[in-house]
Amino acid sequence: MTVQQYYAAIGADYNEVIRRLGNEDRIRRFLLKFPADQSFSILCHSLAENQYEEAFRAAHSLKGISMNLGLTPLAESSSAVTEALRAGPPSEDIGPLFAQLEGDYNTILAAIQGLSQA
Amino acid sequence: MEKRNRILIVDDTEMNRSLLADILSAEYDILEARDGIEAIALLGKYHTNISLVLLDIVMPRMDGFEVLTIMNKSGWIHSIPVITISAETSSSYIDHAYDLGATDYINRPFDEKTVQRRVCNTIMLYTKQKNLEGMVTEQILEKERYNFLMVEILSNIVEFRNGESGLHVLHIRVITELLLKKLVARTSRYNLTSSKIALIVNASALHDIGKISIPEDILNKPGRLTDEEFAIMKTHCAIGAQILQNAPNLQEEELIRVAHDICRWHHERYDGRGYPDGLKGEDIPIAAQVVSLADVYDALTSKRVYKPAYSHEESMRMILRGECGAFNPILLECLVDAGSHIEEEVRVNSPSGMSSMEIQSIATELIASNELRASNRTLALLDQERIKYRFFASMSQEVQFEYNIHSDLLEVSEWGARYLALPELIAHPKQSKQLQKVFPAADFQSFICLLRGTTPTDPIVSGSYCLSVQGEPRWFKVVARTLWDSEDRANYSTVIGKFIDIHEEQLELANLRQLAAQDSLTSLYNHRAAREAIEAKIAANEGKNFAMILFDVDYFKSANDQFGHIFGDEVLKYVAQRMRQNIRQGDIAARVGGDEFLIFAECQSDAMPQIQRVFHTLTGQYKDFQISISMGISLCPENGEAYERLFHCADQALYSAKKSGRNQYRLYDKSIQGFLSVLSPMDN
Numbered sequence: 001m002t003v004q005q006y007y008a009a010i011g012a013d014y015n016e017v018i019r020r021l022g023n024e025d026r027i028r029r030f031l032l033k034f035p036a037d038q039s040f041s042i043l044c045h046s047l048a049e050n051q052y053e054e055a056f057r058a059a060h061s062l063k064g065i066s067m068n069l070g071l072t073p074l075a076e077s078s079s080a081v082t083e084a085l086r087a088g089p090p091s092e093d094i095g096p097l098f099a100q101l102e103g104d105y106n107t108i109l110a111a112i113q114g115l116s117q118a
Numbered sequence: 119m120e121k122r123n124r125i126l127i128v129d130d131t132e133m134n135r136s137l138l139a140d141i142l143s144a145e146y147d148i149l150e151a152r153d154g155i156e157a158i159a160l161l162g163k164y165h166t167n168i169s170l171v172l173l174d175i176v177m178p179r180m181d182g183f184e185v186l187t188i189m190n191k192s193g194w195i196h197s198i199p200v201i202t203i204s205a206e207t208s209s210s211y212i213d214h215a216y217d218l219g220a221t222d223y224i225n226r227p228f229d230e231k232t233v234q235r236r237v238c239n240t241i242m243l244y245t246k247q248k249n250l251e252g253m254v255t256e257q258i259l260e261k262e263r264y265n266f267l268m269v270e271i272l273s274n275i276v277e278f279r280n281g282e283s284g285l286h287v288l289h290i291r292v293i294t295e296l297l298l299k300k301l302v303a304r305t306s307r308y309n310l311t312s313s314k315i316a317l318i319v320n321a322s323a324l325h326d327i328g329k330i331s332i333p334e335d336i337l338n339k340p341g342r343l344t345d346e347e348f349a350i351m352k353t354h355c356a357i358g359a360q361i362l363q364n365a366p367n368l369q370e371e372e373l374i375r376v377a378h379d380i381c382r383w384h385h386e387r388y389d390g391r392g393y394p395d396g397l398k399g400e401d402i403p404i405a406a407q408v409v410s411l412a413d414v415y416d417a418l419t420s421k422r423v424y425k426p427a428y429s430h431e432e433s434m435r436m437i438l439r440g441e442c443g444a445f446n447p448i449l450l451e452c453l454v455d456a457g458s459h460i461e462e463e464v465r466v467n468s469p470s471g472m473s474s475m476e477i478q479s480i481a482t483e484l485i486a487s488n489e490l491r492a493s494n495r496t497l498a499l500l501d502q503e504r505i506k507y508r509f510f511a512s513m514s515q516e517v518q519f520e521y522n523i524h525s526d527l528l529e530v531s532e533w534g535a536r537y538l539a540l541p542e543l544i545a546h547p548k549q550s551k552q553l554q555k556v557f558p559a560a561d562f563q564s565f566i567c568l569l570r571g572t573t574p575t576d577p578i579v580s581g582s583y584c585l586s587v588q589g590e591p592r593w594f595k596v597v598a599r600t601l602w603d604s605e606d607r608a609n610y611s612t613v614i615g616k617f618i619d620i621h622e623e624q625l626e627l628a629n630l631r632q633l634a635a636q637d638s639l640t641s642l643y644n645h646r647a648a649r650e651a652i653e654a655k656i657a658a659n660e661g662k663n664f665a666m667i668l669f670d671v672d673y674f675k676s677a678n679d680q681f682g683h684i685f686g687d688e689v690l691k692y693v694a695q696r697m698r699q700n701i702r703q704g705d706i707a708a709r710v711g712g713d714e715f716l717i718f719a720e721c722q723s724d725a726m727p728q729i730q731r732v733f734h735t736l737t738g739q740y741k742d743f744q745i746s747i748s749m750g751i752s753l754c755p756e757n758g759e760a761y762e763r764l765f766h767c768a769d770q771a772l773y774s775a776k777k778s779g780r781n782q783y784r785l786y787d788k789s790i791q792g793f794l795s796v797l798s799p800m801d802n
Contacts, residue, residue: 001668011465013247015141019229020228020230021229021230022141022230022231028142029140030136030137033133033136034133037131037132037133039210054178056176057176057177057178059128060176060205061130061131061176061788063205064131064134064204064205064226065131065134067205067227068133068134068137068227068228077226079205100680108141109489113148
């Protein structure tokens with residue numbers, strides 16, 4: 001799978017990313033680094049233990065990374081979780097928001113598998 | 119090759135840091151920090167060797183806003199530009215970062231070109247600004263330098279004609295400065311800033327330049343001037359002022375303006391009877407008033423062609439009595455305040471000790487030889503000092519520390535941090551749980567109290583504290599000093615110092631103390647130590663009863679003779695051991711002479727059972743020698759409450775026991791008063 005195909009596969013805009021980050025090689029390298037980033041697992045972990053401050057930071061990091069790599073669906077769903085956690089313990093159930101985020105994360109991760117095999 | 123600029127990237131996410139590093143590493147050297155605390159540590163270490171900081175806001179431990187706050191307090195923000203990078207788009211976040219001094223704000227998702235351009239532009243801007251600052255500083259220095267030189271030259275011309283050595287000008291400077299400083303301390307009425315004072319001091323040297331136009335025979339006439347001559351002499355004020363006024367294009371110069379006032383009006387009198395204009399009171403500019411007084415004082419205390427030198431005391435009296443003109447009362451108070459200082463300074467600045475003159479000329483030369491170049495060189499030297507300091511600190515095996523009050527950061531030397539199992543950098547040390555584990559809060563507080571007692575003139579403190587080193591208590595000696603900024607004299611800005619492990623020494627000392635108090639054969643107290651301990655016990659007594667038991671071993675001399683001295687020593691050791699076994703903790707057992715021993719024990723109001731028990735346990739068989747003892751006892755408070763008295767009584771009772779055939783004990787009572795003594799020095 002090429003980088004261009006990858007962005008098509010996850011429903012994001014390849015041209016926007018290439019314009020911002022300059023070259024495909026760089027994008028590929030950082031996409032391949034993405035699975036090693038701990039933000040998602042920290043988010044799961046801290047949500048399970050009701051550590052909302054830490055969960056906020058993890059969601060915030062995830063949002064930042066996915067924005068920079070142009071992983072638009074994940075950027076949007078992690079942004080929603082970030083906002084829900086900004087003021088401390090969420091006022092309503094964030095289950096659906098988190099489910100959306102988890103789904104997007106898994107899609108992106110699976111697609112990266114395809115990228116690394118290319 | 120040109121030195122590359124160094125950028126500090128602060129972000130808790132590794133991906134973000136490496137993406138930025140990837141974008142920037144072709145042009146710049148990169149440092150990375152995972153949170154605010156690491157960032158501050160790197161800033162402290164590299165300081166102005168960091169050209170720019172890229173700062174994330176949301177981070178654990180210490181966030182980006184806190185980093186900016188500390189950079190403000192420590193002044194770093196003025197020399198190191200900060201660009202914040204965040205996925206936050208709310209204006210409150212962005213505004214807050216700008217308010218805290220951030221130069222720029224980049225939103226995520228950022229693009230390569232934007233990051234590179236903004237970083238490049240910001241660094242260029244700051245470099246330009248630094249260069250400009252350097253240039254401005256240099257120009258100001260240059261101007262000061264020329265001012266100073268010209269004033270020196272002009273005033274020396276006048277002095278030369280006057281047949282004087284330049285000392286008068288120097289004295290006027292010194293006295294003017296001392297008077298002005300006292301004046302500032304007394305009143306804010308004259309708006310004298312320190313730069314204004316420097317200006318007046320400099321201008322004061324020009325007070326007599328008008329004398330350049332006075333004929334030499336009048337100027338240096340040994341006798342009294344005629345009325346005509348005096349009239350000519352008086353013109354020097356107006357002429358000096360005129361010279362300055364005619365200086366082309368310089369009317370706007372503050373120095374010229376002040377010098378003009380001084381020249382024209384330094385012979386005015388506060389009562390309005392001076393010349394040339396008859397100004398009165400505060401109509402006379404303060405600069406002229408002060409120089410006028412300085413001039414009079416120096417004229418009185420110096421030898422002139424027409425008069426001898428008066429002593430300081432005589433001169434002061436003449437001035438204060440109004441014999442030499444009329445002055446502003448507050449200035450006269452200043453003169454009295456500064457009196458001894460002025461006398462001292464003027465004496466030092468006289469031909470026998472030209473120290474200050476020499477210093478001044480050296481300073482002038484230094485300034486002229488361009489040694490005081492731009493600030494970049496100073497910064498480079500400063501960095502070298504930092505490296506040296508770190509190197510020595512790492513080798514010294516001492517816990518060295520530095521605390522900055524503005525950033526509230528405690529920095530511990532590398533070795534020290536490892537030794538105490540502390541981080542090298544502790545933010546908000548007063549609240550740090552980690553620090554409290556090592557340095558108990560109460561001790562820490564007392565150390566802070568010590569530091570608060572320091573002053574700029576007396577900044578060093580020392581003390582001893584017990585720290586917990588990996589769980590073990592150990593004694594440390596601390597020596598610390600406070601550093602003070604020149605602007606803020608009320609509070610210190612920094613504390614530096616070191617903790618030295620003195621645990622072994624302390625133990626050794628305790629050991630030596632114990633040895634000094636011991637009898638070497640039996641390890642009981644010796645006589646002197648026993649006396650001290652007993653006196654302490656009596657002094658601390660809260661209505662308790664004590665018995666002083668004094669005994670010796672019967673026929674000990676024959677044991678020595680019969681079985682030898684080694685055996686004799688064994689007997690004494692055996693007795694000592696029995697004593698130790700049969701007294702309670704807190705009681706005192708001592709060997710007070712060859713075979714004489716003493717016990718000082720707390721007892722019931724009826725002491726007899728206890729005494730009998732002690733007597734019997736000390737009697738018995740040691741190898742072939744039958745130990746029996748004779749014992750005398752005195753009671754406290756019954757027989758007295760002073761050590762001497764109790765000892766004397768026990769001694770007499772012991773004598774009585776021996777007289778009655780040995781192997782028995784006697785309580786002191788009136789009947790044995792006056793008996794001869796066995797031991798007591800009182801009767802010897």
